[in-house]
Amino acid sequence: MPLLRRDRSRRPARPSAVAAEVDIAPRRLRLGGGVAASFAVTGYPAEVGDAWLEPLLTYPGRLDVSLHVEPVPPHTAADRLRRQMARLEATSQTTAEKGRLEDFEAEIAAEDARDMAASLARGEVKLFRVGLYATVHAATEDDLEEEVGHVQSLLASMLIDARPASYRQLQGWISCLPLGVDLLGQRRTMDTAALAAAYPFASPDVAVEASPTAVLYGLNADSSGVVVWDRWALDSYNTVVLARSGAGKSYFCKLDLLRSLYAGITAAVIDPEDEYARLTEAVGGTVMRLGAPGVxxxxxxxxxxxxxxxxxxxxxxxxxxxxxxxxxxxxxxxxxxxxxxxxxxxxxxxxxxxxxxxxxxxxxxxxxxxxxxxxxxxxxxxxxxxxxxxxxxxxxxxxxxxxxxxRRPTGHLVTWSLRALPDELKAVGTLMALDAIWRGVAEAAPDHPRMVVVDEGWQLMSQPEGARFLFRLAKAARKRWVGLTVATQDAADVLGSELGRAVVSNATTQILMRQAPQAIDQVAEAFGLSDGERRHLLTAAPGQALLCSGQQRVAFQVVASDAEHRLVTTNPAEAAAAEESGPAAPDLDGLDAEEEDLL
CATH class of the missing domain: 1.10.8.730 (Helicase, Ruva Protein; domain 3)
Structure with a gap:
């Protein structure tokens, strides 16, 4: 049966559409509203590394890949290896007797056969009959021709030789379905090491164990997978978000906050621009507008x-x-x-x-x-x-x-809005709000995780006393089951101070979005970025980010459902439209099916 199959399509064809029409041609197969072409792999590279099939499995188009594996009994494998070695040695002797040039490929094959026979005799490896097939899908025949060209170029770069399943397209398509049926029969013998290396254990997707507190961040930029992250499973629960103005850091922070509320996490927010008020009111939270009349x-x-x-x-x-x-x-x-x-x-x-x-x-x-x-x-x-x-x-x-x-702030989400405060009072208001938040969590029993979000943290960190207070909060938060999120657009000033670097180093989850050219050198040095990561952060579009946590690095695109987008967007036109329509509670009914499953 097929042990490895990957469908890269986000919208696979429905069975009813497939059953509606099947038109078989020598090199393509029409299935309902689309066309497909199947290939069989007939040649493999001489040497392979770990996850050598990963480029094929992460192809961005719709591509079905099926790997059929059949174990070979040990006595049958030994007998076949002896016959193979006999043929190779006979060929080598014949070549030498007739004075022909030495066949280096036959010599290498004979040496590999001897090594495999010795390993098989010692019980170190086993042999398998392997069939590798691929089916490319597209909407039209012109699109199919283009996709087939891309796939063939990819296979050639991997030193894989693939041949179209001419006049056997139906058999090839069935062989790629999860039915455990191999109708093409194009098998190749592999040992345990080569077969094990075919599995995509070196995936660019971040591996996170299933957890109620895991949050969907977005789509992986290097594959079509999703980035799901659980900050509460790390050594430190703190997160730092660094980005220039307009890169989407507040959008990401609000989306992370909203999805964390789904998991029963309570939160408090320092909001300098009154951007979280609409979200807070929609979920039944409390908004403290410092600086407003009568407050x-x-x-x-x-x-x-x-x-x-x-x-x-x-x-x-x-x-x-x-x-x-x-x-x-x-x-x-x-x-x-x-x-x-x-x-x-x-x-x-x-x-x-x-x-x-x-x-x-x-x-x-x-x-x-x-x-x-x-x-x-x-x-x-x-x-x-x-x-x-x-x-x-x-x-x-x-x-x-x-x-x-x-007013006494209470509720599962409390937002301290500082927009009404004059600029001279922003740092004072932020510090007082942080103190009120910390007193709220310090005396409460740590029976569930809590979040503290400080947006535009540079306003507090520009003051020495404020930076020290924020540092103490970052150090002590874990003991209270509290995760501190600090978002700032002034990366150079934060990384240029000792306390700012200490706050960043105490955050196990680090989110980097588009950076200004003037600050990229400091950011690259602080986070050990490669040249490619530097270029990515300099040219990133709004919503594109780089997640850094220890040795793990993954680039992703922030995604939101329509219901979530209406609550977290900062676009003035969209925000005005959302205000006119009234706040809508963000329940799972407003999410896409894929997001609902993840959440």
């Missing part, structure tokens, strides 16, 4: 997301030591840190909050209260720090911090 966030709040922990007060103070330098735009000097720490203790004490856990549910003080305490101190460093905080307490940036937290 406030108190950085001194002890219980923003979860119940207070045993060290909630000290943790909040430590976070404020990270947040204040981002607000002021410069690291704090040692004296300023001491003044800030003293002011924090005083501010909380005035609000009735101390180290006693029973005081923690009380209303937390505001940022303006902290600034007032700093201003009241006699220390010059404290007063200077109060002046730097003035824009956030009484100035242009005070709207977000002037009142207690207005």
């Amino acid at each position: 406030h966030l108190n950085p001194l709040d002890l219980a923003l997301d979860t119940a207070a922990t045993r060290d909630a007060l000290s943790r909040r103070a430590l976070f404020l030591h990270t947040l204040i330098p981002v607000m002021t735009g410069a690291p704090l000097a040692p004296r300023q840190r001491a003044a800030l720490d003293k002011a924090l203790i005083t501010t909380y004490r005035k609000a009735g909050i101390t180290a006693d856990e029973r005081t923690w549910p009380r209303p937390a003080p505001m940022l303006s209260d902290l600034a007032a305490v700093l201003k009241a101190q006699k220390d010059e460093d404290a007063r200077d720090l109060a002046v730097q905080l003035a824009p956030y307490t009484t100035g242009s940036y005070a709207e977000l911090f002037r009142a207690p937290t207005t």
Whole structure:
């Protein structure tokens, strides 16, 4: 029976169409609405390597390949080898007696036969009768002629000799069907090593074990297979996505997020451009629009997301030591840190909050209260720090911090939209949202995987304190069953800093999309790209990407169903049309049959 068969068509002909019409010609066969031509392989290369049939099996057109294998009994194999060796030696002796030139091909064949006989006698190999056939399909005869030319050129490059099954096209087509019937009978003897090397174990497709958390990324660029990836089966769950503007990184991140939700993974998103809001609302998530009128966030709040922990007060103070330098735009000097720490203790004490856990549910003080305490101190460093905080307490940036937290983020998907924030507050808003997300996962039981997506991560990593916070999150995420996804278009700045490189190195899954020529050298050095991979990233179209994970490299094209595309697209015209039609829940009914099976 055929042990190896590969159909490269995405839309195989239906049996009813095949039964409708069969027209047999000497070198082609008409099947319903298409035509086909069958070939039998009659000559093989002298030496083969691993997966030597892989180029034929990954042919991009519709090509049926069938390999029929029949074991040869050991006593029959030994007898045939003896007769073959006798014929070859007789031919060699006759050539020498008649003074003819030595036949090198006969000498090599005799040597191979002796080696095979010795291995067979030792039980190291077995012999098989092998038949290899191929059937090319096309819509019209002109297309068939072109496809046949491509296949013959491919076979010639593999040193394989194939002959058309003239006047036996029907038998050739049946031999390529999964029926276990060989009607052509064009067999060749092979040993175990040559036959084992024919199987496509060196496939360009990424091998991933079946898992509920595996996600379809797209189509393999080197074959017509799919790229399915499970980040939760790796040593680190983190992912980094590097691409220039317009390369499709946000599209990929939203698609990855949406398909992860199918698997029951909860997620939180830092969204600087309000691109995830439509997706979040469609799946019943929560959108926190920082900077919008009436939306406030108190950085001194002890219980923003979860119940207070045993060290909630000290943790909040430590976070404020990270947040204040981002607000002021410069690291704090040692004296300023001491003044800030003293002011924090005083501010909380005035609000009735101390180290006693029973005081923690009380209303937390505001940022303006902290600034007032700093201003009241006699220390010059404290007063200077109060002046730097003035824009956030009484100035242009005070709207977000002037009142207690207005809403508690809850749900299986929480998106922190930062579009309404001015550029000067983007890094501050990103850091506060990350802190709220981390407090949400730090105290929750790690009973299922969670995702944290930071889009345009360069805005946070441009600040030293923000980069350190993101690095700590990347290091500690795995212990909480959390996968951090950082997407950024500023690859040069990220890879140019020590903390940025550390965040990238802590991501086992690395997605590279189109890169700017100015940054390709740094990207190639950081990820060890070959010249071909460099050229691919410089000329990649939107949605084309390179997946890097350890020694595995695979190029793929991001694909989405129509229902998914309406939710994740950033095209203004398509987004407006989606808004007019209203959000549609992305269920499996909107997916193609192939995607439904994969998901």
